[in-house]
Amino acid sequence: MLQEKGPMQAKEALEKYFLDNRARMLEIASFLDRIDRYSGSPEAKEDFRYKSLMKALKIILESEDERTKKVQLFFSDLSSAPLEKVTDQKAYGAWKESSNEGD
Amino acid sequence: MKVIDPHIHMASRTTDDYMALALGGIHTITEPSFWAGFDRRSADGFHDYFHHISVVEHARAARFGIKHYCWIGLNSKESENLQLAEDVLKIIPEYLDKPTALGLGEIGLNKNSRNELNVLERQLSIAAERGEMILIHTPHLEDKLKGTRMIMEMILNEPRLQPSRVLIDHAEEHTIGEIKDKGFWFGLTLYPNSKGSPERAVDAVEIFGSERICINSSADWSVSDPLATLKCANEMRRRGHTEDLINKIFYENPKAFLSQSPKFEAA
Numbered sequence: 001m002l003q004e005k006g007p008m009q010a011k012e013a014l015e016k017y018f019l020d021n022r023a024r025m026l027e028i029a030s031f032l033d034r035i036d037r038y039s040g041s042p043e044a045k046e047d048f049r050y051k052s053l054m055k056a057l058k059i060i061l062e063s064e065d066e067r068t069k070k071v072q073l074f075f076s077d078l079s080s081a082p083l084e085k086v087t088d089q090k091a092y093g094a095w096k097e098s099s100n101e102g103d
Numbered sequence: 104m105k106v107i108d109p110h111i112h113m114a115s116r117t118t119d120d121y122m123a124l125a126l127g128g129i130h131t132i133t134e135p136s137f138w139a140g141f142d143r144r145s146a147d148g149f150h151d152y153f154h155h156i157s158v159v160e161h162a163r164a165a166r167f168g169i170k171h172y173c174w175i176g177l178n179s180k181e182s183e184n185l186q187l188a189e190d191v192l193k194i195i196p197e198y199l200d201k202p203t204a205l206g207l208g209e210i211g212l213n214k215n216s217r218n219e220l221n222v223l224e225r226q227l228s229i230a231a232e233r234g235e236m237i238l239i240h241t242p243h244l245e246d247k248l249k250g251t252r253m254i255m256e257m258i259l260n261e262p263r264l265q266p267s268r269v270l271i272d273h274a275e276e277h278t279i280g281e282i283k284d285k286g287f288w289f290g291l292t293l294y295p296n297s298k299g300s301p302e303r304a305v306d307a308v309e310i311f312g313s314e315r316i317c318i319n320s321s322a323d324w325s326v327s328d329p330l331a332t333l334k335c336a337n338e339m340r341r342r343g344h345t346e347d348l349i350n351k352i353f354y355e356n357p358k359a360f361l362s363q364s365p366k367f368e369a370a
Contacts, residue, residue, distance in 0.1 A: 006305070006309040006342050006343070006344070007342060007343035007344060008342050008343055016341070016342075017302070066276075068276045068303070068306075069276045069277050072248075072275060072276050072277035073248070073277050075244070075245055076245055076247065076248040076249070076277060077215075077245050077246055077248070077249045078248070078249070079249065080249065080252070080253075082215055082216060082217045082220055082253070083214055083215050083216040083217070084216070084217060085216060085217075085218075086183050086213075086214045086216045086218070086219075088214075089180060089213065089214065091214075091242070091243045091244035091245060091246055092244065092245060093244045093245060094244075094245060095245045
């Protein structure tokens with residue numbers, strides 16, 4: 001893939017975006033704490049979206065490049081056959097089958 | 104700076120938004136047909152809607168010195184009702200003839216179903232027969248990659264359609280490479296919190312280059328921001344990108360794509 005680097009230095013990027021991303025990380029941590037704290041926590045943790053999010057965090061930590069693309073692919077339906085009939089117009093943001101991989 | 108927003112739903116916005124666009128330098132916009140937030144009950148609703156975006160919004164925009172164009176089509180969410188789709192497909196050519204209509208759009212897929220594919224194929228045939236440009240809606244979230252691939256395959260299988268006259272919108276990190284490699288234009292959509300951000304859009308410019316990319320707000324009736332393009336341009340500036348590059352992304356690129364329609368003229 002063609003990589004056209006931006007005009008900034010990596011240290012400048014760290015300077016500009018650190019606080020925003022520190023805050024986002026705390027949002028994720030508090031979201032997970034909320035699920036721990038509320039009743040019904042074990043059931044919620046079995047939901048494919050929760051499992052997907054936990055695996056996505058692992059992908060971010062274990063990847064050394066193209067983390068965004070890898071997470072996007074992980075959240076995607078990788079099948080190729082059309083859906084026979086739409087029963088639910090909602091999009092969930094994660095793919096059930098990939099959330100169970102490695103379980 | 105001058106900006107063209109190639110994807111914005113002004114039928115859902117206020118006159119204050121028009122004023123903000125004008126003051127911000129967004130003097131040319133294009134409005135694709137889309138889902139109203141509910142399924143319409145008959146083709147009559149589409150008659151009114153197509154009239155609204157091809158005539159009424161054009162006049163409303165002109166009061167603020169903004170050039171407004173539109174795209175005509177049946178969105179994929181309403182493609183499951185095949186009788187409705189059949190009725191709407193019949194009236195589309197009448198509105199494509201309007202001097203403000205640039206082509207078919209936003210047409211595409213939502214859940215990648217057989218009915219959606221069937222209706223999309225019919226609309227692609229209309230575009231091919233009439234030599235129209237196309238603005239494609241790709242599915243959101245987990246359905247995006249699969250839907251984008253299906254759409255590109257359908258278009259590439261129709262020899263009368265040229266990828267260079269098709270913009271595939273709502274592209275993201277996992278679809279941009281494939282779209283660009285196949286010769287299509289691609290659009291990045293900026294959402295305040297649910298999907299693409301200005302930061303990620305600028306990352307895409309840095310990673311994939313500045314060719315055949317357009318950035319839009321897709322502002323509509325939901326949580327969205329009609330000035331998102333200006334905020335994204337500012338993010339480029341914040342990172343030290345040149346004004347020439349910013350102008351290319353937000354004005355010259357959309358102008359080049361849209362000018363393939365003889366009806367289009369940028370402000």
